[in-house]
Amino acid sequence: MSAKQKDLKTWFRSGAPWIWMNAGAVTIAVLMTLGLLSLIAVRGLGHFWPADVIEAEYRVPGQESRLIAGEVVEAEQVPRARLAASGLPVEAVGGEFMTRELLKVGNREIYGADFTWLIGEWLSNQQKPDGLVVLERREWGNFYGYPLALKENGQVVAEGAAIMPELLKRIERTNELIERLAILERGDIGHINHGLERLRLERRSLELKGRLDAAVEADLQARRAEWDIRYQALESQLTELHRELSRDSMTMRTTDGREQEIQVAKIVRAFQPNAMSLPAKLGHYFVKLWEFVSDEPREANTEGGVFPAIFGTVLMTLIMAVIVTPFGVVAAVYLREYAKQGWLTRVIRIAVNNLAGVPAIVYGVFGLGFFVYVLGGSIDRLFFPEALPAPTFGTPGLMWASVTLAILTLPVVIVATEEGLARIPRMIREGSLALGATKSETLWRVVIPMASPAMMTGLILAVARAAGEVAPLMLVGVVKLAPSLPLNGNYPYLHLDQKIMHLGFHIYDVGFQSPNVEAARPLVYATALLLVLVIALLNLSAVYIRNHLREKYKALDH
Template sequence: MIKAWFKSGSPWVWLNAAAVSTNLILVLGLLILIAVRGLGHFWPADIVEYHYQDQSGKSVIIGELVDTSLMSANRAREAGHQVLNDVDYLEQRLIKTGNRDLTGMDFRWIQAQYIQQASYPDELIVIERREWGNFYGRLLAIKENGRVIAEGGKAYTVIQQRIDRALELYDEIEHLQKNEVGAINYAMERLRLEQRRLELEGLWTEAAKRDFAAQKAEYDREYRVLQQQIAELNQKARRDSLVAAAANDRQIEIPLENVVRLIQPNAMSAGEKAIEYVIKFAEFVSEDPREANTEGGIFPAIFGTVMMVMLMAVIVTPFGVIAAVYLREYATQGFVTRIIRIAVNNLAGVPSIVYGVFGLGFFVYMLGGNIDRLFYPEAAPAPVFGTPGLLWASLTLALLTLPVVIVSTEEGLSRIPKSIREGSLALGATKAETLWRTVLPMASPAMMTGLILAVARAAGEVAPLMLVGVVKLAPTLPLDGNFPYLHLDRKFMHLGFHIYDVGFQSPNVEAARPLVYATSLLLVMVIIGLNMFAIGIRNHLREKYRALEG
């Protein structure tokens, strides 16, 4: 009976189903873990105030409870802690105390046995700052030009209006510096390069000097006007400040131009916390990073990832399809063709870092260096394309994913019945017309499958990108309002590298850990979004040509 059951193949079907189910459960569990750890970071946590007394004396600790763990009594004694009760394990708590400018650290481990009192006063505040991380404490007063204008409970009623004003001024200053001043600096650099080109070509005449001097004078005038506007806005932004008391009654004055938000989590309702949660998550997705990538948002990394993947798809699809068409439709099916197919399949197994080294040596140094010598001699010795950038990263990943597209397209071409080709040729179409109007459209779902696999792999690659264009922090996006608008020579940020940098290179590991989860979740969402877009196109094409395949 059992022998017959094994011969029927049913055990292998059930084994395969169990393996697939286990993998799906593991993947789903991993995604849930990433989502919980990452998305939970944006929820406004309650602030606790501990009255604490250990061997060093009494103190007050204010902050967020981040984690708890157990330490064995023996290890606690070795660490110098006094075990007050006859227990085997001691509870210790990780508190995010913030106030790094006062204490030199953001997090602190404390022993639960030394806590005398724990409370959650409504007046405790959290100030998210542009520098030095969060501040935890109590709001004492608001100052305008160094003069106190509100104290105590009255300060809470006017502080938000002052912060909103400071944020508006900051956004206006940021816009002028990044867009207006950035455009002038870009135009000045292009003017300098054009002058250098004319000098190299012997065309730097007196008329050209006058024209360039007039343009430069106009740029200088616009620059001075913008600098004056920025100086006035900075003066307005520095008008207001707040006075706050940290733990142990240490007072500090914080300029409002350095404040991103001020909230009282203990006094907020669930609805107010939900609104604050949405706002913080939206800022995380739409703003630039700050504080060594441990604060702020990750929009440049999202933008760079999507831009690189789109360029890679535009490059790899035609080359992969052309190679597959040649191998399947035109090449003689012999020994050489079989060797080429084996080589293509083997390329899919080459470690990605090898492609990065090849891209750095061939694309950046050889191809980019020659482009600079031929077309950008005026920029020397500074490289234009002879340095890692968006174009070379996209080409490197296109080369890495090329075997996937070739194999997928070949499989699609092989599934098209021979009768379709013969019928087209019998009606008078040439082989090229048959290929272009009949065969390739019917094989397009297979091409899209290859592209989906290529996008999924390229979006998550990190190792080769570290060599050919990805950086920790890019000052500008590859796409802006300056001609030629898409700057393929610029370096860019990437979600995968951002995860590596925040998780392994951050000076503040505890603060960076939630961001690693949140960024990982966004990377998965970006990959899923790109794949769903490609899958939608593939399904549309499959339905369109289903009748012909039948």
């Protein structure tokens, strides 16, 4: 054996190759993760940038040319033969590939679709006119065109260059009116409707108990009359707000010469992207980004924000953590500290480990069958008979979604807590007992505090899995659209029976159920990035608490 072979053999025996191999695997995994997050961030966050709008002449061979305007969303090289097979009149001569561009042309009520594919070689005289205006609307998507006149109650109040400054003022006014309308409808009127519903349930409960006499009926009618008086006082405000919202309108002309009348109340914002400076575009970008995380969805979840989904995800995860932590800790303490370590305990541990591998959808079916139909139906019959046949807890909602996730993540917390209890030296327990402490005092004042970092590790793993689950939630409480938050000012304030939105389900719905696929695609990336950030924030909070506990009880380990 040569010296080089001996050195190579010694090098392998030292374990250095495996260290380098592990380091390389970790590096590849980190780079892949960063690459994936970067891809999601670029494609998602780029959606909010106010892109320039082109105006061009589009001439299909053998047809009349037409003017078209829109944002270039995507461009790709397509084989000429493939375009010819689709029926397009491409020439037989020329290059092998042609450019195909996806344009967001908006004006859905006129063109029938927001996006269209065009052949790049057939676009000519491309320009970016400064006067082209983009109207972001509450429904029907964007509108691209030129403003002709701004009207108030049918009378023209601005034309030409005076339209845009006046339009921006009136959009700001209508946005304030819409905010007041939302507060009125969901706040004051929502509170009145909640009070009327509780009054109806109270009457039905008294009727079922046989306590509904003339005096009680008169009292209920008097209380209902008070609610009606309060509603009538608000109804006039509601009518006035709707009248104010319908006051302003504007006439727009598309690039190809068509005119369209648009209510200013339906416009979220108006801007001229081709004339905007870089600071103006940055300001617009951050406004849109803030709207995404703070507003409600609209346009079949393809526009607006995702705040209800963020709120639902965080609230459900916190309730799940409150439920799973005590159950997981108690089960682990019993298995490690009290149960006799025999074959039965080993079987239970094997069962717990196997539960961690059960598909999530199975937990969803179990939650729907047991928690919703059996347990929820029993709760309705025992505590809410006046609401029947309408279910209260006998239907999917926040409570059952949280409990289902708690059952799903329970094995993770049990295993992590058991590992933490097993690592505590026996001499610490014996020292506590020698000083006169009882077994329970030793457990709750010494052992469990020292094992708390391991418990937090289990909770971190549980939060990471629960916050990203989608399949079981589709069965036990998460819906496509639930703009009303389950936490509000109406008694009992936290409405555990209410359905919620969830970021994971929102990604599925926008990506696979949206009727407007092209508009939904960038929001899938943006929502996915937001879900990762929410999970990371929850995990970092738990990691901070774990590290604090670890430092606090570090001295006891030595």
